[in-house]
Amino acid sequence: MLLITLAAAALAAPALATTPGAWFKVPSAPASGFEAVSASFYIDPASSWTTGYYAATQWSFQGHDVLYFGLQPRSRGDGSTTGHLTYSVFGAGSHVGDTRQCAPGADGGDGASCWLDIDFSAGRWYTIDVEVVQRSPDGSRRWNGTFVDDKGTRTYIASFWTDKSYGALGPNVAQWLEYYPFNGGTQVPAERECQPWFKILFGKPTVPGQTAVGVSLNKGAIDDKCAVAHGQNNYISEWTENGSLLVTAGIFS
Structure with a gap:
């Protein structure tokens, strides 16, 4: 999977240089x-409901690494x-909090x-909630992930622990769409098969009482043979009227 290094908002665009997506920031973040x-x-x-796409939201911890969560259609x-x-x-x-559905590293x-394998489909809104459910005297936190379908049904995904070096989550958020079959193959765009058509709308990231605001939009890079043939990206990243992120991939496929 892709890991985008989170930085200050001014550095957001270079960090997303090869991936369609956007940066957001929560307007008012407590210390x-x-x-x-x-x-x-x-x-x-x-x-196209084929294995390969990963739509994710990535959040930064205060002064430490990141978490990310999202959906992967599978065939x-x-x-x-x-x-x-x-x-x-x-x-x-x-480290792992639930050995049934997590692995170290x-x-x-x-x-x-x-991870969690679960049926979901196109044409419906799905939400993933992340929250601290347990704290230890040494500053460690246990974070639960929960999947919520369009009827409000909540399904537990898994949990992990972070030590005191992580703190809580900060205001910087990234959302992106990755076509992960490209990760392990040739890095020459002209030798890559065209990505299948896929379109996803991301709801703006939220925290209790606040909604993150878009900071910068990334168009990605020319990364498959269809993009090379047309001299432009094979996907479009754009803001919607309400400031959400919309990504369409495989537009020349």
Whole structure:
């Protein structure tokens, strides 16, 4: 998976240089940070439901690493479809809270990677909530991830722990769409197959009583043979009227 290094808002655009997405910031953040955050996702019904796309929201801890969570549509060999939820934390000082649905490490480094396979579909809003559910005297926190469907049904995903070096969550947030089959293959855009058509609307990240505000939009980079042939990106990142992020991928496919 992609890991975007979170920085000050002025550095946001370079950090998202190759990925369609956007940076957001919570307008008023207390010094103590946030212990509950949330974001929503809506996949366009016309999207190709194939394994490969990952729509994520990524939040920074105060003075430490990041967590990210999101949706991955999946297709099975028999032609049926399902969904996969991810919920991960990065950095030394974090560890697995639920051994049934988490494994140590994140993208080859320190952290914890958690998941849940669950059916979800296009054309509906889904939300992932993250909140602290337990604190220890040494400053450690246990963070639960919860999946909420469009009827309000809540399904526990998993949990991880962070030590006192993490603190709570800060005001900086990134949202992005990744086509992860490109991660392990050729890095030459002209040799990459065209991404399938996929469109997702991200709900603006929220904390109790506040909604994050868009700071910068990233157009991504020319990264497959369709993009090379047209001399421009094979996806579009744009703001909606209410300031949410909309990403369309595979526009030349």
